[in-house]
Amino acid sequence: MNFRLWSLIHKWSSLICTLFLLLLCLTGLPLIFHEEIEHLSGEVEAPAMPADTPELSMDRIVAAAQAHRPDKVVRYLIWDAHEHPHVTLANMAGSMSAPPDDYWFVAVDSRTGAVLDEPNERGFMYLMLKLHTDLFVGLPGLLFMGFMGLLFALAIVSGVVLYHPFMRKLDFGTVRRRRTRLQWLDLHNLIGIVTVVWALVVGLTGSLNTLVMPLLGIWQGDQMAQMIAPYRNAPPLETTGSVQTALDTARHSVPDMEVRFVAFPGSLMSSPHHYTVFMRGNTPVTSRLLRPALIDAQTGELTDSRDMPWYMQALLISQPLHFGDYSGLPLKIVWALLDLLTIVVLSSGLYLWLKKRGKRREELLDEATEAQA
Amino acid sequence: MKIWFWPIVLGLLSAAALLVGLLFDNAWDEVATLMLALPVGVALWFGWYRR
Numbered sequence: 001m002n003f004r005l006w007s008l009i010h011k012w013s014s015l016i017c018t019l020f021l022l023l024l025c026l027t028g029l030p031l032i033f034h035e036e037i038e039h040l041s042g043e044v045e046a047p048a049m050p051a052d053t054p055e056l057s058m059d060r061i062v063a064a065a066q067a068h069r070p071d072k073v074v075r076y077l078i079w080d081a082h083e084h085p086h087v088t089l090a091n092m093a094g095s096m097s098a099p100p101d102d103y104w105f106v107a108v109d110s111r112t113g114a115v116l117d118e119p120n121e122r123g124f125m126y127l128m129l130k131l132h133t134d135l136f137v138g139l140p141g142l143l144f145m146g147f148m149g150l151l152f153a154l155a156i157v158s159g160v161v162l163y164h165p166f167m168r169k170l171d172f173g174t175v176r177r178r179r180t181r182l183q184w185l186d187l188h189n190l191i192g193i194v195t196v197v198w199a200l201v202v203g204l205t206g207s208l209n210t211l212v213m214p215l216l217g218i219w220q221g222d223q224m225a226q227m228i229a230p231y232r233n234a235p236p237l238e239t240t241g242s243v244q245t246a247l248d249t250a251r252h253s254v255p256d257m258e259v260r261f262v263a264f265p266g267s268l269m270s271s272p273h274h275y276t277v278f279m280r281g282n283t284p285v286t287s288r289l290l291r292p293a294l295i296d297a298q299t300g301e302l303t304d305s306r307d308m309p310w311y312m313q314a315l316l317i318s319q320p321l322h323f324g325d326y327s328g329l330p331l332k333i334v335w336a337l338l339d340l341l342t343i344v345v346l347s348s349g350l351y352l353w354l355k356k357r358g359k360r361r362e363e364l365l366d367e368a369t370e371a372q373a
Numbered sequence: 374m375k376i377w378f379w380p381i382v383l384g385l386l387s388a389a390a391l392l393v394g395l396l397f398d399n400a401w402d403e404v405a406t407l408m409l410a411l412p413v414g415v416a417l418w419f420g421w422y423r424r
Contacts, residue, residue, distance in 0.1 A: 173419035194412040197387035327402035
């Protein structure tokens, strides 16, 4: 092992990413519990009604949202039957081609068509999300954070390599408390090595998630383009047909799946001639994946439906592994504790670097391995 | 090899916890949570409680 080389790799990969990683850990902490926080902070729910109250046609829901905001168009309808039963969330914008960030949510009761709320406050959780993802600068910010995640992974790998020389004369779990610097070195090594798999998985899945926009672009040029190829020379739609018919066709064509959201014709996630209905399965894994069904917006007939390509599946399956939201509150608490432990590893690493500047690294290693507990 | 015994055991447990939680539901969720809590417990025990 080349101790000097690995020390250099560990030092520089860590130094560059540490401050951003601290920001990610701090902002990630409330984000782990975003569902709980949103429930507590009074997110709107559909009022109680008899359980068998039927839902309206989604065309009436669209009309209700449209009547409420006549200056906007509906781009997506989104459902989450588990978190928000009987609520249809309409994602509206000034025009179909407005940028993705330019959205306005209207929550409509799926049974009555009543507008329940317009949940657009950009409060604390929004701030946390922006600082955690794109630093308010869009795609460049996302990709930058993704690169920081890769440096973090490199810091972890080099840290594992360095664990051996530092620990070769010590028992597992030794923390020498007589000198502050040795104590923090031992804590850094101990906590770093026991959380290594979690940190690596969360770091790399986070980096993968920053690629969502480029991967969507590839999907559109690849699978989406193949599916809508027959429409390449079709004239633009004059009027769009029923979204309810599109939903019925999708449910009929792809049984045993639940509709997650529908993208309207001309929106980023659809084609100019289709409603694209995104369905999810009902097993722990398939509920995380999406299967698009393209429905001709004029005739309401199925054009095509395929499983998403591997890179989209990889992205979707990496999300729960980053968010820790696939089990329940106990897992989220463990996730938060691991996040806090990562903060200890990051800050002790920074402290050790500040303390050791000016000394040669071989001296430090001798000192660290020879001073016994 | 002695150096790596516990890190490897805890690493395998964490990896198994992440996969089990993702692939199975219900009781397995609790199993996964407990498995992933183990590294946290080890860190707290050696790091803070054992003096």
